[in-house]
Structures are given as C-alpha cells and as structure tokens.
Amino acid sequence: MSCDTDFTSLYKSIGFKFNNEKLLKIALTHPSYSNENHLKKNKNYQRFEYFGDSILSFIVSEYLFLNRTDIQEGALTEFRANLVCENSLSDMARKMKLSKYIFMGKGAEKEKTYNKNSILCDVFEALICAIYLDQGLDKAKEFVYSHLINQPHIENIDYKTILQEYYKENSSKIKYTLIKEEGLSHDKKFTIAVYYDNKLLGMGIGKSKKNAEKDAAHNALLNLKLETKNVPKID
Numbered sequence: 001m002s003c004d005t006d007f008t009s010l011y012k013s014i015g016f017k018f019n020n021e022k023l024l025k026i027a028l029t030h031p032s033y034s035n036e037n038h039l040k041k042n043k044n045y046q047r048f049e050y051f052g053d054s055i056l057s058f059i060v061s062e063y064l065f066l067n068r069t070d071i072q073e074g075a076l077t078e079f080r081a082n083l084v085c086e087n088s089l090s091d092m093a094r095k096m097k098l099s100k101y102i103f104m105g106k107g108a109e110k111e112k113t114y115n116k117n118s119i120l121c122d123v124f125e126a127l128i129c130a131i132y133l134d135q136g137l138d139k140a141k142e143f144v145y146s147h148l149i150n151q152p153h154i155e156n157i158d159y160k161t162i163l164q165e166y167y168k169e170n171s172s173k174i175k176y177t178l179i180k181e182e183g184l185s186h187d188k189k190f191t192i193a194v195y196y197d198n199k200l201l202g203m204g205i206g207k208s209k210k211n212a213e214k215d216a217a218h219n220a221l222l223n224l225k226l227e228t229k230n231v232p233k234i235d
Contacts, residue, residue, distance in 0.1 A: 013096045014127070015146055018134050025103070027052075027130035028123060032105030045126035052129030055137075056084055059144045078161055083148065086121045092147050093120035098127070159217035163194070163201075166224065173197040176213045192216045 007024065011017045018024045027048050034044040060080050068079070082088070093099070099115055102123060132140040164171040173196055180191040192212040194201050202223050204216025 007101065010096070010098075010101055014143065016131060016135075016139065016143055018130070020134050023130040023134050024127075027126035028098075028101050029103040030105065030119065033103040036105040045123060048126035048129040049122040052125035052127065052132075055128050055132050055140055056125055056144060059141050060084055060149065063145075063149055073165075079158060082158070086117050088148070089124045090117040090120040092151075093124045096147070098123050159214050159221060163217045163220055166221070167196060170197075176216065178209065179203070194220050196220075 007018075007021065026043060027045050029039075029044040031044045031046060033039075057080070060083055061076075064076050064080060068076070098120060102119070128140055128143060131143050164174060167174060175195045177193050177195065178190065179193050182189045182191075188207060189205060190207070190209050190212040191203060191205050192209065192215075193203050194213070194216040202216050202218075202220030204212045204214065204219055206212035206215050
C-alpha cells in the first residue's frame with residue numbers, strides 16, 4: 001500500500017481543510033518513514049500524538065463536566081477512558097480511512113503496521129494536535145465532537161459503575177444474581193437481580209448476562225431515584 005498524498009478525500013472525511021498542510025503531513029508520518037528518509041526527529045507524529053492526547057483529554061473532560069451531570073465524579077474518569085480508549089479511537093480512524101494516508105517506511109508498510117490499532121490511535125491523536133496548531137482549540141473541539149463525542153456510543157452509559165459509585169466504599173455489598181435463563185442456545189434471555197446488602201434494588205433482562213446486569217443496574221438507579229434525591233440523574 002502506498003500513501004495517498006492527495007488529501008482531497010481526507011478533507012471531506014474529516015470535515016476539515018488545513019491552512020498549513022505541512023502540519024497534516026507531520027501528523028500522518030510514522031517514525032519508520034522519517035528514519036528511512038533521514039528527516040529531522042520531530043518530523044513524525046510522535047510529538048503531535050503526545051500533545052494531541054492531552055488536547056483530546058481536555059475536550060472530553062470539559063464535555064463530561066459541563067454536559068453529563070448524570071455521571072458522578074468517581075465514574076467520570078472511567079467514562080472518559082472508555083470514550084478515548086485505543087479501540088474507540090482506532091475505530092474512528094478506520095471510518096475516516098486514515099491508514100490510506102499514513103507515510104510508512106518500507107519495512108513497516110510491508111508488515112501492514114499502518115492497520116494496527118495502536119498506530120491508528122496515535123495518528124488520530126496527532127491529527128487533533130495538527131488541527132489545534134493550524135486553527136486553534138475551537139476547530140479541534142469541532143473535530144472531536146463530530147468524530148467522537150457525537151457518535152452513538154457516547155450514550156452507552158455504564159450503569160453498573162454509576163451504581164457502584166453511588167454506594168462508594170460499600171460497593172462490595174452489591175451482588176448480581178441470575179434468576180432465570182430462557183430460550184434456545186442461539187436466542188437466550190437472561191433475568192438478573194441486583195442486591196445491595198441482601199436488599200433487592202432492581203431486576204434486568206438481556207440477551208447476555210452482561211446486558212441483563214446493565215439493565216438491572218439501570219432499573220436499580222431508577223428505583224433509588226424514587227427514594228432519594230442523591231442518586232445521579234440517569235434519564
């Protein structure tokens with residue numbers, strides 16, 4: 001695979017056009033390419049990835065702080081980590097077909113290094129840095145909101161973590177119990193109850209135990225909301 005140096009399609013994909021295209025090229029340059037072509041050490045994405053990671057963390061943290069009052073303090077860090085994890089960022093990079101534009105050394109290209117999650121994640125973060133350097137924080141925010149925050153998975157709330165955070169140091173008293181398992185092997189339905197210190201908090205149903213536990217935690221939070229004003233907003 002050879003790198004595509006015509007960025008017209010990439011601009012459409014990312015929804016952003018660079019004033020200084022040199023910044024974009026640095027964000028897309030793998031260290032193997034800069035080493036092979038005897039470029040200066042800072043002419044690859046490593047430094048951009050370092051700064052882009054911090055910019056991304058700030059943007060997502062600000063979003064969660066201002067908009068997700070349904071998530072308690074202790075769960076914010078885990079929620080942010082899930083959103084900006086390697087799998088999440090590499091998935092976004094694949095949707096934008098970033099691998100098509102990465103400048104790779106011949107050896108790394110032969111091994112298809114450009115398609116590794118870690119590389120795509122680094123390039124995604126480097127791209128955020130390049131956008132910030134080219135047109136500022138507001139444009140970097142637009143990019144992150146468009147390609148990460150406003151994607152459907154942002155609503156995949158971790159109700160189990162929220163429930164644990166509600167009970168804080170006593171979270172070890174939360175227990176999930178399988179009540180019923182129904183259906184054929186290819187079409188199962190699980191019913192799970194969640195208890196706190198042997199008190200039933202809620203019941204959940206799902207096609208997997210994991211989903212049933214999540215549903216049980218969600219219902220537990222809804223039930224707790226009826227009893228106290230201290231439970232976080234979750235609807």
